[in-house]
Amino acid sequence: MHQFEFPMPPVEPAEAALRREVRAFLAEKLAGRTPRERAQSWNGHDAAFSREVGQRGWIGMSWPKRYGGHERSALERYVVIEEMLAAGAPVAAHWTADRQSGPLLFKFGTEEQRQTFLPRIARGECFFCIGMSEPDSGSDLAAARTRAVPVDGGFRVTGTKLWTTYGHRAHYMILFCRTSEGKRHEGTSQLLVDLASPGIKISPVIEMSGAHHFNEVSFEDVFVPADRLIGREGEGWAQVMSELAFERSGPERFLSTLPLLVALVREVGAEWSPEAERAIGRLFAHLVVLRHLSHSVAGMLEAKQDPALQAALVKDLGAVFEQEIPEVARLLVAAEPSISARSEYAAALAVSMLAAPSFSLRGGTREILRGIIARGLGLR
Amino acid sequence: MSEREILLGTAERIFAGIATSERLAEAERGIWHAEGWRVIEEAGLPLALVPEEQGGFGFSPVNALAVLRVAGAFALPFPLAETMIANRLLALAGLPLPDGILSIGTSSGRDALSIARNGGGWRVSGRLVRVPWGRSAGNVVTVAGDAILCSPVTASGVSEGVSLAGEPRDDVVVEGWLPADRVADAPVQGGAVRLAGAAVRTIAIAGAVQRMLELTIAYAGDRVQFGRTIGKFQAIQHYLASFAGQAAAATAAADLAAAALAGNLPALPIAIAKTRAGEAAGAAAALAHQIHGAIGLTYEHMLQHLSRRVWSWRDEFGSEAEWAALIGRQVCSAGADGLWPLAVGA
Numbered sequence: 227m228h229q230f231e232f233p234m235p236p237v238e239p240a241e242a243a244l245r246r247e248v249r250a251f252l253a254e255k256l257a258g259r260t261p262r263e264r265a266q267s268w269n270g271h272d273a274a275f276s277r278e279v280g281q282r283g284w285i286g287m288s289w290p291k292r293y294g295g296h297e298r299s300a301l302e303r304y305v306v307i308e309e310m311l312a313a314g315a316p317v318a319a320h321w322t323a324d325r326q327s328g329p330l331l332f333k334f335g336t337e338e339q340r341q342t343f344l345p346r347i348a349r350g351e352c353f354f355c356i357g358m359s360e361p362d363s364g365s366d367l368a369a370a371r372t373r374a375v376p377v378d379g380g381f382r383v384t385g386t387k388l389w390t391t392y393g394h395r396a397h398y399m400i401l402f403c404r405t406s407e408g409k410r411h412e413g414t415s416q417l418l419v420d421l422a423s424p425g426i427k428i429s430p431v432i433e434m435s436g437a438h439h440f441n442e443v444s445f446e447d448v449f450v451p452a453d454r455l456i457g458r459e460g461e462g463w464a465q466v467m468s469e470l471a472f473e474r475s476g477p478e479r480f481l482s483t484l485p486l487l488v489a490l491v492r493e494v495g496a497e498w499s500p501e502a503e504r505a506i507g508r509l510f511a512h513l514v515v516l517r518h519l520s521h522s523v524a525g526m527l528e529a530k531q532d533p534a535l536q537a538a539l540v541k542d543l544g545a546v547f548e549q550e551i552p553e554v555a556r557l558l559v560a561a562e563p564s565i566s567a568r569s570e571y572a573a574a575l576a577v578s579m580l581a582a583p584s585f586s587l588r589g590g591t592r593e594i595l596r597g598i599i600a601r602g603l604g605l606r
Numbered sequence: 607m608s609e610r611e612i613l614l615g616t617a618e619r620i621f622a623g624i625a626t627s628e629r630l631a632e633a634e635r636g637i638w639h640a641e642g643w644r645v646i647e648e649a650g651l652p653l654a655l656v657p658e659e660q661g662g663f664g665f666s667p668v669n670a671l672a673v674l675r676v677a678g679a680f681a682l683p684f685p686l687a688e689t690m691i692a693n694r695l696l697a698l699a700g701l702p703l704p705d706g707i708l709s710i711g712t713s714s715g716r717d718a719l720s721i722a723r724n725g726g727g728w729r730v731s732g733r734l735v736r737v738p739w740g741r742s743a744g745n746v747v748t749v750a751g752d753a754i755l756c757s758p759v760t761a762s763g764v765s766e767g768v769s770l771a772g773e774p775r776d777d778v779v780v781e782g783w784l785p786a787d788r789v790a791d792a793p794v795q796g797g798a799v800r801l802a803g804a805a806v807r808t809i810a811i812a813g814a815v816q817r818m819l820e821l822t823i824a825y826a827g828d829r830v831q832f833g834r835t836i837g838k839f840q841a842i843q844h845y846l847a848s849f850a851g852q853a854a855a856a857t858a859a860a861d862l863a864a865a866a867l868a869g870n871l872p873a874l875p876i877a878i879a880k881t882r883a884g885e886a887a888g889a890a891a892a893l894a895h896q897i898h899g900a901i902g903l904t905y906e907h908m909l910q911h912l913s914r915r916v917w918s919w920r921d922e923f924g925s926e927a928e929w930a931a932l933i934g935r936q937v938c939s940a941g942a943d944g945l946w947p948l949a950v951g952a
Contacts, residue, residue, distance in 0.1 A: 230854050234861065245950070312946040484946070492942035498934070504927055507934030510945075511881035514952045518858045536854075543851045596847035603823055603846055605837045 230536055232518065235525025238301045248309040251282060256313055261492075262565075262573035264314025264485035268478050269439055269581065271392060272316035273353070279310075279317070280350025285324045289332060294345030300528035304521065308477040314485035318392055318439075323347040326472040327354035327400050330416075334457030334465050339418065343398070355396035357387045357403075357419070357443065358466065364389075365594050368410040368463065372403040372445065374417055380451040381405065381417060383425075386444045391588075393441035394428050396421060401450075402466050405459050414462030418454040425449075435565065435580040467534075473589050475523045475537035480516040480544030482585055483551040486578040487513075490555045493571040502558045509554060512547050516540065535602040542595045545586040552579040610669040613654070617676040620645055625680040630911050633683035634772035638742055643684055643707065651686060653703075655694035655867075661703060667694075667868035674806055675860060678813025681911045683773070685709055685739035687806040691867070692747040692756075695802060698793035699754045709743035709759075710799045711735070711778055712923070719750035719780060727785045730757060733777060736922070740764050740776030748780070749799050754792040755784060769922070771914035794871045801871045803923035805863040808876075808883040811919050812853075812860035814912045815886055818894040819853045821909055822846065825898055842897060849893045856886040862952075874936055874952050877929040884920035884929075891916055 238244075255275065256264075263270060279285055287303040289295025310317050328347045331339055346352035363369040372385025383403060393399065399419045406413035421428070425448035431440035457465050487509060494502045519540045526533035555575055556563065563576035586592040600606055607615070624642035632639070646652065654670035656662030674687050685707055692708035711734030713719045719732030734740070734748055741764050747756050763779035792798050823846060826837030836842050863879035866872050891913040895902050902909040920926065940948045 230850070230857070232854060232858050232861070234865075488942045488945055491938060491945055494938060496938075498938045500931065503934030503938060504930045505934070506937050507877075507930035507932065508881060508885075508926065510933050510937050510949065511878040511930060513949050514875075514878045515855050515858045515862070515882045517949060518862065519854060522858075539851050539854050542847065543855060593844070596844040597840075599847035599850055600843035603850060605823070605826065605843050605846060 230539065232522035232536065233525065234518070235301055235521060235528065238299060238305070240298075240302060241305055244302055244305050245309060248284070248306050249313075252309065252313045252315055256315060259314065259316075261314075261485065261489040261570040262577055263316075265483070265489070265574035265577035266316070267314060267482045267485060267581070268311060268317050268321055269391075269437070270314065270316030271318040271395060273319045273350075273395070275316050276319035276350040276353070278350070279320060280348060285320050285350050286328055286344060286348030289328065289344055289348065293332065293340050294348035296348075300524055301521075304477065304524040308481065308517075311477055311481040312484055312488075314488075319353050319395065320347070320350050321478075322356055322391075322396075323352065323354040325476065326356070326469050327398075329472050330400065330456065330465065330469045331418075333468065334416075334461075335418075336453065338453065339456070343418075352398070353392070353396045355390050355393045355399050355421075357390065357399040357401035359387065359389045361386055361388050361442075365591050367402070367466070368414070370402055370404060370414065372401065374401075374403045374405045374415065374450065376405065377449075380449055380454070383417070383419070383445040383448040383450055386442060388440075388442050389431070390428075390441045390443045391439050393421070393443050394430065394438070399443065400456065400469075401445075402462055405462070408460070411463040413460055414466075415459045416456040416462045416465050417450045418456055419445075419448070419450055420454075423448050423450070433580070435577070470590065471527075471532070471534045471537060474541045474595075475520070475527060475533065477517070477520050479541040479589070480513070480520060480547050482548045482581065483578045484513070486555055486574050487551050489571050489574045490551075490558065493559050493561075499558075505554050505558055509547075509551060512550075516544055516547055520544070535599065538590070538595045538598040538602075541590065542592060542599065545592060548585045549582045552582055609665060610672060613665065613669055613673055614676060616649055617651070617673040620649055620651075621676060621680040621682050624684070625682050627906070627908060627911070630681055630683055631905070636774075639683075646684060646686055652689040652708075653693055655690045656697045656703065660697040662693075662697070668864045671806075671809055671864040671867060674809045675813035675816075678810030678915075679817035681771075681814065681908075681915055685742065687810060688738050688743070691802045691806055692745075694867075695747055695754060695793060695798055696756055699790040701754070701756060701790050702787055704745045704756065706744040707739065707742050708756075709737050709739050709746045710803055711737040711740070711746045711748045712797070712800050712803070713748065713750075719748060721750040721753055721755065721789070724783060727783055728753075728755070728789045729783055730755060731781050733779050735777050736767060736769075736775040737778045738922075739774045740778040741766055741774055746778055746780070747799065749792050749797060752792055752795060753789055754798060755789045757782075757784060757788065769915075769918035771911065771918050773915070773918070775922075796873060798871055800923050801873060801876050802867060804880040804929065805867040805871070805876050807919040807922050808856075808863040808879045809860045811883040811887045811916050812856040814916050814919075815853050815856045815883075815890040818890055818909060818912050818916075819846075819849050821912075822849065822894045822897050829899075836897070845893050845897055849890055852886040852890045852893075856883045856890070859883040859886070873932065874948075877924075877932045878952055880924060881926045881929045881933065884926040887916035887920045
């Protein structure tokens with residue numbers, strides 16, 4: 227009754243060739259990328275790299291060709307993104323648009339919106355950020371207070387979004403906001419906002435690592451034209467929930483510290499201790515099983531099923547794994563973590579360690595995910 | 607209905623009748639239920655993993671192995687997994703399949719099985735340790751060096767022991783002469799019996815973990831404290847969500863193990879599967895007992911038949927520590943640049 231099956235998806239005939247192609251591309255493009263840079267995982271941002279990925283046809287892979295896509299399967303896309311993550315490629319610039327903003331526009335957007343934005347996203351030229359969280363609305367997304375008041379020809383937006391990753395380097399935001407009064411989930415909508423619009427202020431929020439990924443984005447009477455409403459007014463909640471299924475299901479939910487595991491294996495070298503052997507073996511077992519689970523979810527998406535529950539399970543397990551890698555690594559090699567260390571390993575350890583707490587917060591906290599799973603088990 | 611549904615339906619129907627709590631308790635007291643085994647044999651399950659050409663039914667091995675997940679879920683007190691894989695290993699090696707109950711055994715160290723040509727056959731000598739249902743098996747399948755062999759079990763060679771769950775785990779002395787049709791080249795190198803044993807224990811763990819999850823969800827929806835069912839408390843809900851994650855991981859591990867067993871027993875995926883399922887078993891049993899409270903500790907309760915089994919199964923045919931070491935050696939030998947390709951290929 228509560229059996230969650232995770233069937234192996236069918237093998238893609240083109241998979242092996244595609245994987246070779248991606249590996250060759252990454253070997254060339256990332257030849258000089260250091261372990262400490264790779265440890266940034268999908269926080270690594272490089273607009274030029276994203277354009278090259280777009281030129282290779284690896285953004286918007288599964289979208290129709292008439293929107294600049296490449297009509298490849300979700301499983302082929304999976305191959306590309308897992309190879310990018312495993313290599314520690316700097317994918318942040320195009321990541322959000324490829325993963326969720328583009329699919330959202332394809333699903334709910336107008337024909338004009340699709341034609342305007344999807345080809346630019348697929349070329350790796352147009353970057354998006356997510357406008358969900360607010361200062362007083364984190365896990366409780368329905369408490370969002372940012373308001374879009376209908377005016378002649380569009381909306382006037384006022385409010386503040388917070389934790390906007392790479393908002394300072396994105397061209398557009400998909401804004402979740404309130405367009406009318408209503409009980410919690412009612413009266414919310416999604417707007418496609420040009421971040422160059424007058425009245426928008428983007429301020430950095432510096433992380434404990436010293437890095438600038440987060441921003442606070444404030445809107446003061448910002449005009450958004452009516453044709454930038456995504457989907458239907460008042461349907462924001464349902465739309466954003468479908469967006470979250472994309473956000474939670476991918477391999478980035480268990481591969482964030484894989485570059486550190488790779489650096490660890492490099493560091494233990496050819497004469498490893500029995501302790502390292504067991505600990506690395508155990509992590510590798512987790513890695514392969516998570517990959518099997520995640521790959522299965524990708525297969526369900528490709529088969530047009532709704533794996534929201536399975537995705538929550540995989541993300542919950544994946545975050546535990548990603549967070550465990552630095553904790554295991556630090557006991558196997560005597561090296562004090564430091565961002566500025568000369569040792570690439572010590573620096574990669576520092577980067578992963580300082581990023582780790584976010585893994586069970588971003589994209590749905592551990593508590594929210596476990597609530598979703600509990601509901602799936604019939605407990606709520 | 608698909609082949610898988612038919613097999614699973616048959617297994618569930620049969621096991622529900624022969625794995626009742628009374629029967630589990632009797633089995634633990636050493637009572638052998640010949641009638642139960644007869645029903646299993648009549649359904650053809652011991653031959654479910656044997657290719658059609660060698661007297662099997664031509665089921666897909668992965669479907670046949672799903673039966674063992676059901677067996678795990680029922681804590682089936684019969685050596686079905688052992689007989690199924692013993693028959694499969696013999697069939698793959700081209701050896702005749704003896705009738706009746708079979709088991710599998712491993713030996714090591716000073717007591718490692720030795721084998722030498724003798725006349726038209728072979729002389730074998732050694733001691734197999736903790737053979738499941740050794741006392742009930744007519745024959746035991748084991749490996750010695752690169753050979754696989756099928757030796758009769760004699761009552762005088764059996765020293766009885768039990769697992770944490772009270773399942774028979776007997777030492778069996780193998781001493782004597784075997785005719786030529788009892789020995790062949792092992793179908794795979796590197797301990798086919800231990801690999802196959804680890805794979806079936808992984809599959810059984812997945813079934814038992816899933817059943818413990820179902821029992822625990824049902825209990826949480828039933829048990830009232832502080833005026834509401836305990837499943838309404840967020841702490842319990844989060845325990846159960848975490849439990850479901852472990853069940854999912856065990857299920858995925860069982861899929862890996864089944865694919866490996868259906869193929870030529872590659873060591874890496876089996877090591878991965880046993881390592882992950884063993885860890886899931888410990889976490890799941892702890893959560894199941896925590897949520898059940900004291901009632902789960904009582905002998906009458908089904909939970910403890912399952913928890914004691916997963917605690918013993920995770921250590922049989924290699925614990926997480928042993929298999930993780932094998933994985934770690936392969937990963938460290940592959941090196942930093944080989945790690946990811948190894949993961950994709952596993």
